[in-house]
Amino acid sequence: MHDNSTLIRARIRRCVSERVAPAVYRASAPLVVSAWEVPDEPVPFAEARRQAFTPFAVGRRWGKPWGTTWFHVTGTVPEEWSRWGGLDTRTELLVDLGFLSGQPGFQAGLVFDPAGNILKAIEPCNSYVPLPLGPGGVVDVYVEAASNPDVGSNWKFRPTPVGDKATAGTAPIYRLRRMDAALLDTRVWQLQQDIWTLFGLMEELGADLPRTADILRALETVTDRMDPDDVSGTAGLGRAILAPVLAQPAYASAHRIVAVGHAHIDSAWLWPVRETIRKCARTFSNVLALMDENPEFIFACSSAQQYAWMKEHYPQLFERIRERVIEGRFVPVGGMWVESDTNMPGGEALARQLIAGKAFFLREFGIEPLEVWLPDSFGYTAAFPQIVAAAGSKYFLTQKISWNETNTMPHHTFYWEGIDGTRVFTHFPPVDTYNSVLSGQDLARAQRQYAEKGASNLSLVPFGYGDGGGGPTREMLAAAERTKSLEGSPTVRMATPRAFFEEAQASYQAPPVWSGELYLEFHRGTYTSQANTKAGNRRSEHLLREAELWATTATLRTGAVYPYDRLEAAWRTVLVNQFHDILPGSSIAWVHQEAEAAYAGVRVELEDLISRALAALNRQNAAGPDAPGSIGAMPVSFNASPFPVCGVAALSAGPRGTSGGVRVDARDGRFVLENDAIRVAIDARGLLVSLVDLGTGREAVPEGKPGNVLQLFRDTPTQWDAWDIDDHYQRNGVDLLEADSVELVSRHAGHATVRVSRRFGSSTVSQELTLAGDQTALEIVTTVDWHERQKFLKLAFPLDVHADRAASEIQFGHIYRPTHENTSWDAARFETCAHRWVFVGEPGFGVAVANDSTYGHDISRSSTGGGTTTTVRESLLRAPTFPDPGADQGVHVLRTSISMTPDVLGAAEQGYRINLPLRDVSGTSVTPVVVSDCASIVVEAVKLAEDRSGDVIVRLYEARGARAEGSVSLGFPATRIVETDLLERTVAPVAVRAAAGADVRLVLRAFQIVTLRVSRLTEE
């Protein structure tokens, strides 16, 4: 036979686009449109309906950026439609708001009936709504249309003013193209789906396969036999021709796909949170409409926050969702409050993501998701497996690691092992997208890429348009139906993620193990971009720790009322802002302005809670039985750190100890500051030229390589500006060595400070280097008035330390990463995330660099003729210009400390110290409510139980990375002490060896997290 397959394919394509697609709607009729433009922020339906609508012609421009226009749509469907087709037709509203072809979720509408019931949404790839017709074919609906600007704009990454309402302009940006009633011909639509699936499959199959030829000839026959002038009348014939090809069953060995309906809706990103709430309402209304028509359709939705938004803003929709949740088809997954970043949230915060999320699902639906669902976050902390397991979850799903620029993850289904050894069964969908459309291309890719073939043959495909694109469509469900068992295609069935995980685990005998972090070799700028958002997160996390600790202490000591509601509200604000485009700094200006305002509010709120708790404790102490004769108030310091600070015991209040003071020697522009522990030298350029541990005499600064060097680099990533730092930044940098002034600005017995002022570009920086008499660290406060664009500011400390690896703090512990670049995996880790500290050391000696709001770091080594210099650099500031062209401009205050310590525990101590400054008040001493007698068993949280029973929750972890044994004593009458999971549910004791009265004997494995629940005598 002559090979004319290329021509046939072209012919089929033309037949589909010119004949079949236009015949999907048999007829259409324009409707009458009137409009009301909302003056500013969105309003509810009831308010919109009361407004005066004015006539609006199709074809007119509408919608200022970030605006909302309500269209009232009325009319009558032509009478003859009811006589045509009968069961093979249905009447729909067809809308084109001026849809752009790029991202599917920026212009969209929600359609209501006149009573305010939500019918369905419209988006560029999902632009119909089944029309409820009144008597005589009367149409009467309202469309709440959102004119969100297309910030992404085909991913050119050009700076744009549209991400801020203040600079986005007010001219209309869209044109209303269509508002019709239309008659869907379901036979033609079905034929269109048959062809789409078969053609897509054929394109993926080898040209030499008989199956490929069978499909091609069948499609050719359809184009031969169908009447192009009467597609509707011959669609049935076309389908009959294709039926035998569609009926051929799948190969016995075909890859098996569990398709899960999904819509990845970022909680904020290129739009503000308020638009996310509407995106959720639109997508979920589509999902509910689709569920009414397809009983097999299952939709997985993560993020308790999204459900909570529906409950608050769309209560009717929420009740419809609840019904489907109970039925098991609208499936809460993930169990987190939001799909958070996992690099930067602190240990307690990451735990609270799961605690708050699961509590919501349990309370609202009686359902506990067992799979953590994070398709899109930018890398995954090695602390996560233990946190997942401690929350009672069993499975983990991500997809993002396929975005790695350098290395390919070797596994798709595996055990992921965390720093403490906990393993979680993990799946990484080989389809390589969390927005699949179930095309032949997607399905074939899942099968082709699946790395576990031969041992496992099952993968998960999340399908549906995300980010307001509307979620799964009826076309995707049609594709799933046609690929249940189709020769040449993987088999597709719709099921829940849990069903997938159970089957995948049961059917895979010995999955491989990936140990340590799932580092994303991409988006490394997200540890640094939008420094104010990051500082807000760090401050809030520590204020929450303090507020819970002191409020608990006040409740236990004085009977003060515990502020459950206010703490919960503050936590929720912090949790939502840890979303994976907010905390990472990859959102538009509007989002970051709101985040900063939210953090400012949290700060005021928590400072108030802390003040109240401290006041209650001081009142009580002043008047209490332990203070006979009411000892007068004295200066005391509240220490919220789990380590003693300046002579004040951990988690207590008391007077500071005395110190030996600081000695200063200033000559020739050089300053030598010395206390009883360390001696530092600062040269005339303001650089750290010596750092000596007086106990051992060890010098930490290498000869000729000073520290405290600010370095400014060109920062022009190839793409994804706020997200990415490309390694080529390192080739264009300067050391900012010239100082305008270096002077001793403060000197008294307690401490000495040297201030250094510099200018560079359009910016200024001042640094205050302070040595206090009672500290073992040099503290450096860097204040930058930052007005650079596309520049990257680092603070470098070359260290005379021979280290193959560096420890970086992560949640509930630390991770070691190589300081060298032996493998491509090591080389790709050229920028890494750390929490409060990094540590580089040799046995018995090391240096800790701690910070109060920095996450990005790089730690490298260089050779100096036989010796090794290990250089620790903090990434202080960036200034990306997309998606927020003004990112990071303005004043930033960043604190750093450098100290010498024999091991990581000393680094942990400094990390807490710089983030939890002592609170000096006038009052009396307060004894701690929890005391750990083992330095490496660290108290991470003290709070009252989530169930508001009044029980006390104490969370601890092992911080050195080694087995630890010790006792924890409770400073209040305890009646019962049990070990629990993160959700404060009793578990079989693992760490608790004995509990007698108020003492608990614990044995912890390296990095183990332990939660204790303590019942106590209450006053009644």
Ligand SMILES: [Zn+2]
């Ligand atoms: Zn995302």
